Amino acid sequence: MSQFNEIRNPIETLPLIKELFPREVLYIVELDKRDSWLKDMNLWSFFVPDRKSGDINLNRESFLKLLSKEYDRHWIESAIDGNPTPTHCEFKINHMNSIHYYSCHFIKDRKKSYLAFRRVSEQRISETQNYNALQLQSFATLVPGILHDLKTPLQYVVNNLSYLKEVINLSDLSDKDDVLDAVEQSLIGTDKMSKLVHHVLDYRRRGSDIKEDFKIDAILDEAVQITTFEWKKIASVTFSVEPKGMYFFGYPGEIERIVINLIVNSCHAIEKQKSTSKGRISLFAIKETGWNTLIVEDNGCGIPEKNLKLIFNPFYTTKEVGKGTGLGLHLIKEIIEVKHGGEIDVISDEGKGTRITVRLPQNKEVILK
Amino acid sequence: MKVFFFVDDDDLIIKSFKRIFHLYKDNYEAHFFNNAQDALEALFLNQPDYLFSDLHMPGIDGIQLIEQSLKISPHITTILISGDGFKQNEDKPAHFYLEKPCTRDQLIEIMQHEERL
Numbered sequence: 001m002s003q004f005n006e007i008r009n010p011i012e013t014l015p016l017i018k019e020l021f022p023r024e025v026l027y028i029v030e031l032d033k034r035d036s037w038l039k040d041m042n043l044w045s046f047f048v049p050d051r052k053s054g055d056i057n058l059n060r061e062s063f064l065k066l067l068s069k070e071y072d073r074h075w076i077e078s079a080i081d082g083n084p085t086p087t088h089c090e091f092k093i094n095h096m097n098s099i100h101y102y103s104c105h106f107i108k109d110r111k112k113s114y115l116a117f118r119r120v121s122e123q124r125i126s127e128t129q130n131y132n133a134l135q136l137q138s139f140a141t142l143v144p145g146i147l148h149d150l151k152t153p154l155q156y157v158v159n160n161l162s163y164l165k166e167v168i169n170l171s172d173l174s175d176k177d178d179v180l181d182a183v184e185q186s187l188i189g190t191d192k193m194s195k196l197v198h199h200v201l202d203y204r205r206r207g208s209d210i211k212e213d214f215k216i217d218a219i220l221d222e223a224v225q226i227t228t229f230e231w232k233k234i235a236s237v238t239f240s241v242e243p244k245g246m247y248f249f250g251y252p253g254e255i256e257r258i259v260i261n262l263i264v265n266s267c268h269a270i271e272k273q274k275s276t277s278k279g280r281i282s283l284f285a286i287k288e289t290g291w292n293t294l295i296v297e298d299n300g301c302g303i304p305e306k307n308l309k310l311i312f313n314p315f316y317t318t319k320e321v322g323k324g325t326g327l328g329l330h331l332i333k334e335i336i337e338v339k340h341g342g343e344i345d346v347i348s349d350e351g352k353g354t355r356i357t358v359r360l361p362q363n364k365e366v367i368l369k
Numbered sequence: 370m371k372v373f374f375f376v377d378d379d380d381l382i383i384k385s386f387k388r389i390f391h392l393y394k395d396n397y398e399a400h401f402f403n404n405a406q407d408a409l410e411a412l413f414l415n416q417p418d419y420l421f422s423d424l425h426m427p428g429i430d431g432i433q434l435i436e437q438s439l440k441i442s443p444h445i446t447t448i449l450i451s452g453d454g455f456k457q458n459e460d461k462p463a464h465f466y467l468e469k470p471c472t473r474d475q476l477i478e479i480m481q482h483e484e485r486l
Contacts, residue, residue: 159470198468
């Protein structure tokens with residue numbers, strides 16, 4: 001994957017590489033227990049060229065501070081400790097309004113370990129992000145199989161529990177009621193599990209090839225169910241559909257994915273708000289002239305005004321690695337505008353909450369009728 | 370008394386269904402098999418009214434079992450059970466479809482429904 005993995009004997013090759021690449025492009029340090037590589041001023045000017053030498057603490061802590069993402073900091077720490085996985089990491093350093101991208105390789109021979117930092121273009125980073133998205137996708141393809149395999153044990157657990165329930169009912173145990181309660185509650189648990197498994201698989205199954213009229217309440221209900229884990233502890237979620245039983249027109253699978261993503265975004269905003277009162281997420285489906293409109297409203301942390309125009313940028317995120325659900329607002333916007341001919345609108349009040357309005361065109365044939 | 374066959378390659382499923390149908394042993398004569406071959410052979414001895422079969426099984430799968438059973442005794446009511454969901458599977462040969470996990474009541478409901486017809 002990279003030229004560094006091919007290095008058989010870094011002791012011999014490293015000086016050669018150092019000679020081949022100017023320091024502005026490639027910087028290689030030798031790791032040691034005392035972190036003495038961090039005392040090297042040239043290394044620092046490699047990362048923060050526009051910073052004056054006097055105002056930097058030449059230590060591990062301030063080096064880690066340069067990195068904005070928890071994952072990257074963790075990677076560098078484990079590289080310094082000598083066992084990073086994977087052996088390669090890409091990160092960005094955001095300093096004095098300029099952003100620099102670096103790729104870092106961990107190299108090890110019998111005696112010593114090295115870190116090779118290389119300046120890379122933004123293009124490279126986005127390739128890595130795509131790669132990560134691909135990894136996430138391949139994980140997502142495993143999920144149905146895993147859920148499927150859950151159904152068999154669920155089946156006999158449910159059977160055995162209902163058997164126990166009946167046997168206990170017929171028995172003359174002294175604490176019969178307590179035992180029955182225990183079994184009954186376990187049955188409620190398995191019932192919840194079965195429903196969740198069904199919901200997630202239904203969601204996966206729902207194809208997105210045909211534009212069709214679909215009932216929005218079923219989609220909202222399922223999206224709320226699927227995201228239960230996200231909102232249960234921090235917020236209450238309500239949805240209302242007016243007129244009742246109304247239909248939306250579009251790709252139901254994609255709309256559901258959008259709703260799921262918006263709910264998850266709201267959850268993260270509510271978590272960030274750290275309010276003492278419970279969060280609130282409200283979903284509304286309403287009809288406007290020519291539009292089927294979906295509104296997702298929360299009382300989370302909101303979006304600062306300066307960021308509002310950035311949120312549809314493909315690389316915009318304020319979340320740590322692993323927190324995003326993969327779609328991102330730019331993809332949501334694309335699905336709504338390009339695939340549905342609709343529009344998305346964000347109103348946010350920092351510290352108070354956010355309201356996202358999605359308008360999808362109504363089915364013209366239906367309107368004509 | 371109605372006779373039914375229940376086929377699933379998972380022994381724990383078989384055992385659990387045996388348990389919950391044991392309480393109904395006066396109403397139904399139940400035969401359990403952990404593979405399709407045994408069920409097919411037994412078809413000649415016991416003439417079941419219903420055949421419940423898991424879809425995914427090694428060797429002869431649920432669909433093949435149902436197709437072959439219907440050739441041997443066309444009067445059987447067949448029920449395919451699977452974790453897959455059956456939205457795209459309407460062309461499958463069974464009379465009824467159940468999704469895992471299913472309950473004894475669902476099985477009984479199918480058998481009672483059939484009796485009424």
